Amino acid sequence: MRLSQSFIKTLRSAPKDETARGAQYLSRAGYIYKELAGVYDYLPLGLRVLDNIKTIVREELNNIGAEECLMSTLQNPEPWIKTDRWDIEKMDIWFRTQLAAGGELGLGPTHEEPFTEMLRNYVSSYKDLPFAVYQIQTKFRNELRAKSGIMRGREFLMKDMYSFCATTEDHDKFYHEAEKAYMRIYDRLGIGNDTYETFASGGVFSKYSHEFQTICEVGEDNIYYNKDKSVVLNEEVLIDEVMNDLGVKRDELEMTKAAEVGNIFTLGTKFSAPLGLEFTDQAGERKPVLMGCYGIGISRVMGVIAEKMCDDKGLVWPENIAPYKYYLIGIGDEGMKKAEELYHGREEEILFDDRDLRPGEKFTDAELMGIPYRVVVSDKTLADGKAEVTDRKTGETKLVALTEIF
C-alpha cells in the first residue's frame, strides 16, 4: 500500500475514554475507530491484521477437518426457549430487536442453538458422525460495561466451532485435536510462549473446561501456575478439591494477570437433548449427539496482542499478523527512485511511505504502526547497494544488501 494514496494518517490523540495503551495506539495508528464503547470499525490496516488472524485460525481448523459455515445474526427465539437461554434472567447479554412484520428476534451472542437446530436436517445415523463445524462471525453481547478497547466488545468478531460425536471416545479425540490446533494457532500468532491452557470450571457434562490464557498486564483474569508441574488454574477453580486433583498445593502456585484468548468446553447433550439432535446408533437406538464448543475471539486476540506487544513508541506486531512486513522509506532523489523500484511487485508486503513528509515524521509513524521491518533507502546507503533495515522489536539497525532484504 502507498501511504500517499491511503486515507489513513496517524493521529495525535486517541479517544479520551480509551485507557489501555494498546487500544490508544490502535486508534492513533489508524487501525480502528471507536463508534461507541465496545463497538469499533476496522480501518484498512486493522482489517488486514484481522484477516491475517482469521487465515491462521482457518488453516488450523481446516487441518483438523472442521468445515466452515456462516450462521445468521438474527435469532429466532424458539430454539433458545427450548434450551432455556432466551430469558434475560438466564442470559443477560442479549440484544433484542422487533421484526416489522411482528415478533421479537435476538442478535446471536453465541451459536450452539442455531447450529444444533440446523444440523437436525443432516444427522440421522451414527454414520453421519463425527464432524465439526465452525464460523468466523460477528457476535453481539449487551455488556453493561465495555472496556479495554477491542479486548471486550459489545460487537466483536469470533471464531466459534462445534463438534458432534456419537461416542465419548470420538468426542475426547476431537477435543484433544482441538487443544493441539489451538496451541498451534497461538504459536503462529506469536503468543505461544506466553499462552497457557488452564483448568476452568466445567458444567454438568464435564468436571473442567479449558481456557487459553495469555499473560498480559491489562488482562482481566488472574491465573495460577506452577511451571515445574505444568499446571495452570483459573481463579474460579482455586479450591482444595481441584488442587488435589491436579497434585499441586496453593503455595506452589504463582499468580499472574492474563487475558483469555480461547476456551473449549464439553457440552455433552446439553443442547442436543432439548433440541432433538439425535442419531440412530449401531444397535438401532436413538440417542442425542454429544457436543463440544470451541471459541476464539478474533478481534479480542488482536486486542490482546496489541496490549502485550507494544512499547513507548507504539505497536510491535508479530510478523505473521502484521498488516505489512516492511515499512519502506526513500530518502533523496536516488533513494526515492530505488524505493519505487523495490515497491513494484511487492505491494502486498510493503507499506510504502511515499508521502511528502520529512524522514523523521515517517520514522515516527513506522514505529507507531508497529510494522516489523523499516527499510530506508537513501542516496548514501545506495552508494554501497544497500538499505538500512531496522527491526521494530529490537530497535537494531543493519545495513543490508538490496538483493538480500526481501
Next chain:
Amino acid sequence: MRLSQSFIKTLRSAPKDETARGAQYLSRAGYIYKELAGVYDYLPLGLRVLDNIKTIVREELNNIGAEECLMSTLQNPEPWIKTDRWDIEKMDIWFRTQLAAGGELGLGPTHEEPFTEMLRNYVSSYKDLPFAVYQIQTKFRNELRAKSGIMRGREFLMKDMYSFCATTEDHDKFYHEAEKAYMRIYDRLGIGNDTYETFASGGVFSKYSHEFQTICEVGEDNIYYNKDKSVVLNEEVLIDEVMNDLGVKRDELEMTKAAEVGNIFTLGTKFSAPLGLEFTDQAGERKPVLMGCYGIGISRVMGVIAEKMCDDKGLVWPENIAPYKYYLIGIGDEGMKKAEELYHGREEEILFDDRDLRPGEKFTDAELMGIPYRVVVSDKTLADGKAEVTDRKTGETKLVALTEIF
C-alpha cells in the same frame, strides 16, 4: 472436499414457503439453510460461492484504488439524526435495539453516516482527496415481506463503497471508473452478457442514478431497453422528459424482467454537509466533500445467479464462482483408486464424492449441486487412460485423457 467427511448431503425437499426455483435448489443442495424469512445460514458450499464472489468484487475495487474497511453493525443514532434518517417515518427499514447500559441503537442498513462521521478524522485539506473506501459487511433491513430466497433478505451480505472528492471532475472520473469496474465484476461473475447499466431516478445532486440490472425471470423489476441505441431505463424513469433526454421513444423500448445487482449514486454533499465532512480548498475556503455511493448485494447476486442459472436438474454455477470446479466420482476398484490419486493435491478444486453410494445417486447430486464438470473414472475408462468429463451446462460428455483434465 471429500463428501464422505462433510456433514452436507442433498435433501429431498426445500422449506415449503420457498417458492423460487433457485432458492429451492440452494436449500436442497446444501448451500443455504433458512432461519426465517429473509434470514439464511451459509453452509460450506454456499460460503465458498459467497467467498468467490467477494474475491472478484474485492480485486476489481482494489484495482481502482478503493481501500477496504469493516464498519460496525451497531449504530449510534446521532449522525443519523443529523442527516434526518433516524426517524422510522423517513427510513422504515431500521432494526432497533436497546443498550443494557441505556440508549437506543440501530442495526446498520447502509453506512453513509458512519463512514462520513469517521472520515472527519482523516480529511482536512484538498490534498487528502480524492479517495474511496468500501466494505463487505452484513446489512440489516426490517422488510415487511422478505421473499425470493437470498435475493431479498432482512440480513444480507453487501459490498458498499463510498467515494470522497474535492471537485465534480474528480467525482465524475471515479464514478466512471466504478461503472467500468462494475461491468468487469459482472463479466467475471458470468452474468456480464445479461447485465445492463440502467438509468434510474436521481436525487437532489444528480438527475439520474444508475442501476445494474440482470435479466432474470423472477426479478422484481421491469426494465425497458433499446439494443440499437444501447439505452436501458428503469420503469420509474419511463417518462417523456427522460426519453427525450436519452433520444428514445416509448415504442422503441422493449420490456423485460430483471433483478437489480448493483447501483451507483452521486450523493453530492447530502451527507457531508450535515455531518461536517469538510476540506480546505486551494484558496483556503472550507467546503463539504463531494460523495458517491456504490452498492453490490453479494448474497443477492448469488441468489440471482442461482435463479438465472439452473435447469430442471438443479443449479448450474458459472466456473468462476462455483464452490468447486470438478465433481469427481470413481467407479470400480481401479476407478476409486485412481480417483483418490487424482484428488490428492487438488482438494481446493475438486468435490470428491467418495461416499458409499450408487453412481446414479452421485450423478443426481452432482447435477443438483451444479458443479461445472463431472469427472467419472471407471475401470472401463481407465483402460484407455481416460475419464468421462461431463459439462454441467451443456450436458455434453467427452472421454478425456487423464493427463489433460485438470
